[in-house]
Amino acid sequence: MNILGEISCYGQCLKSWALFVSLFFVMSIALITASLMLKDPKKRLQTFVFAQATGLFAVAATFYLMNCSEMLSLYLYFAYVAISTILIFGTLRYYDRLMIKRLEAKPAGSILKWTQEFVDKLTSARVYYFDSAVPKAFAAGRSIFISIGLLELLDEDELKAVLAHEAWHIRHNSGMPFLSQLALMAFSSSSEPELEDQADRFAAKIAGNTALYSARNKVDKVFI
Amino acid sequence: MVKLDQINISNDGLTKFFSPIEAAILRALWSEGEMTTSELTGKTNIPLTSVAGTLDRLVKAGYTTRRTESINGRVRYVYEPVLSEEEAASEITTKILDSLVQAFGPLAVENFSKYSDKK
Numbered sequence: 001m002n003i004l005g006e007i008s009c010y011g012q013c014l015k016s017w018a019l020f021v022s023l024f025f026v027m028s029i030a031l032i033t034a035s036l037m038l039k040d041p042k043k044r045l046q047t048f049v050f051a052q053a054t055g056l057f058a059v060a061a062t063f064y065l066m067n068c069s070e071m072l073s074l075y076l077y078f079a080y081v082a083i084s085t086i087l088i089f090g091t092l093r094y095y096d097r098l099m100i101k102r103l104e105a106k107p108a109g110s111i112l113k114w115t116q117e118f119v120d121k122l123t124s125a126r127v128y129y130f131d132s133a134v135p136k137a138f139a140a141g142r143s144i145f146i147s148i149g150l151l152e153l154l155d156e157d158e159l160k161a162v163l164a165h166e167a168w169h170i171r172h173n174s175g176m177p178f179l180s181q182l183a184l185m186a187f188s189s190s191s192e193p194e195l196e197d198q199a200d201r202f203a204a205k206i207a208g209n210t211a212l213y214s215a216r217n218k219v220d221k222v223f224i
Numbered sequence: 225m226v227k228l229d230q231i232n233i234s235n236d237g238l239t240k241f242f243s244p245i246e247a248a249i250l251r252a253l254w255s256e257g258e259m260t261t262s263e264l265t266g267k268t269n270i271p272l273t274s275v276a277g278t279l280d281r282l283v284k285a286g287y288t289t290r291r292t293e294s295i296n297g298r299v300r301y302v303y304e305p306v307l308s309e310e311e312a313a314s315e316i317t318t319k320i321l322d323s324l325v326q327a328f329g330p331l332a333v334e335n336f337s338k339y340s341d342k343k
């Protein structure tokens with residue numbers, strides 16, 4: 001059957017609803033376009049999740065309202081699922097690549113060899129450093145990012161405590177189901193205090209209480 | 225039309241062009257040449273939390289450069305001023321003159337030549 005015939009059938013079956021449903025499709029496409037253009041990864045993902053929800057609603061409405069041929073909507077639905085799944089996986093995979101590119105981060109092993117070796121013993125993650133005097137450390141995807149400012153400030157034991165803390169986050173993230181990982185990235189703006197406590201407990205076990213507390217004192221709240 | 229809103233008159237000199245922390249950092253670098261981050265916080269007596277972001281900005285704006293050194297397992301930045309104090313003063317004067325001419329046009333130039341005649 002030809003596609004144009006399907007589309008006209010579509011219009012006839014949906015009748016007065018056609019405008020309403022197509023509005024949701026247009027909105028979903030607009031949101032996806034917006035999410036591809038946004039720079040901030042968190043906002044990008046939020047927009048993308050909204051686009052998904054709108055699209056899903058439009059597809060569900062089409063299924064519910066159509067009585068005649070369902071061929072085209074089935075094709076559309078499969079195409080939609082395939083494309084969105086690729087995009088979701090792409091966003092998650094792309095997340096730390098995006099940070100590496102934006103911060104112009106380089107492998108920390110090239111400047112302090114032991115940092116990568118130390119993390120290798122705790123989890124499988126890459127350690128990167130980036131050019132900033134502001135002491136900062138964070139984990140994204142399967143990567144740990146530390147600023148040169150942090151390397152300047154901390155001694156070896158304190159740095160081990162920070163790396164162990166971030167390694168715990170990566171271990172915890174990788175054990176999380178895919179969808180809650182996505183939800184956490186999209187909807188929680190700051191880290192949960194409970195997770196921070198657990199990450200700190202792990203860091204204290206690996207690097208010792210003294211190192212953890214002196215690191216926390218030197219750089220209060222900059223490693224999350 | 226005179227663009228009065230572009231004119232900013234003050235007697236504070238450098239601190240008006242640079243923020244007080246930026247000016248303190250640049251003065252330290254001009255007197256010492258090369259400095260590490262901890263030397264800068266020591267000399268200016270400004271805590272690292274305030275200095276670090278300012279240093280990133282000064283590097284980005286091109287007023288200082290920094291290189292990364294790795295000695296005995298410790299990593300550190302070494303800062304250097306890009307312009308000398310005289311060069312910075314000359315750049316600032318040029319920018320202020322530009323804005324005077326932009327705001328007052330020929331009047332600014334006329335007053336300036338009167339001023340240099342008097343001298």
Ligand SMILES: [Zn+2]
Pocket residue numbers: 165166169191195196199223224
């Ligand atoms: Zn944390």
